[in-house]
Amino acid sequence: MLVTTLAAQHPHLVFDRARTKDIFSMVPNWRFFAPNPAVHDFHYTYRTLDLDGETSQWHEIEMIAPRRLHQAFWFASRRPEKAVFDICTAILQEAQKGGVRQAQNLSAYQLLVEFIRRTIRDEQGEETVKGFQFAVVRAAGHDRDEQPETLFVSPYTPMRTPPARYLAAA
Numbered sequence: 001m002l003v004t005t006l007a008a009q010h011p012h013l014v015f016d017r018a019r020t021k022d023i024f025s026m027v028p029n030w031r032f033f034a035p036n037p038a039v040h041d042f043h044y045t046y047r048t049l050d051l052d053g054e055t056s057q058w059h060e061i062e063m064i065a066p067r068r069l070h071q072a073f074w075f076a077s078r079r080p081e082k083a084v085f086d087i088c089t090a091i092l093q094e095a096q097k098g099g100v101r102q103a104q105n106l107s108a109y110q111l112l113v114e115f116i117r118r119t120i121r122d123e124q125g126e127e128t129v130k131g132f133q134f135a136v137v138r139a140a141g142h143d144r145d146e147q148p149e150t151l152f153v154s155p156y157t158p159m160r161t162p163p164a165r166y167l168a169a170a
Helices: 002-008 013-020 076-103 107-124 164-169
Strands: 041-050 059-061 129-139 149-153
Touching (some): 002 013, 076 129, 076 149
Antiparallel strands (some): 041 129, 129 149
């Protein structure tokens, strides 16, 4: 039973033979929560536009913290990282269907914009920043042979959001 359970966790379909004969569902499947696990990381970069119209270099937002041994058992601090990953996935799927304009209508896009805006405020303040642009880059994590790929680049976004009364009229 132990060998069958271990073999059934392998992602290759040849190892699912034991599961096809398991009519009483005795063999556990620990892939339930991640049947197709992510094999890439998303990196979030931004650049700012200052009051003089100068564009900064791209800055990366550090989201992926180095892993520790105890996190193999308990990793609650990964939830914000996972939430931004899921938000980004929704934006990318919508952008593939209908382009950047359609993706901008998603609440997930607005959440990511506010996340980037807050990061810029925390790192640079907002007094000298007129607007910003962000990009989503996919990388293979520890695999250095695969080059990062830019998946999404936003249009410039104003740093200050208009008051709610103006948004309601739009």
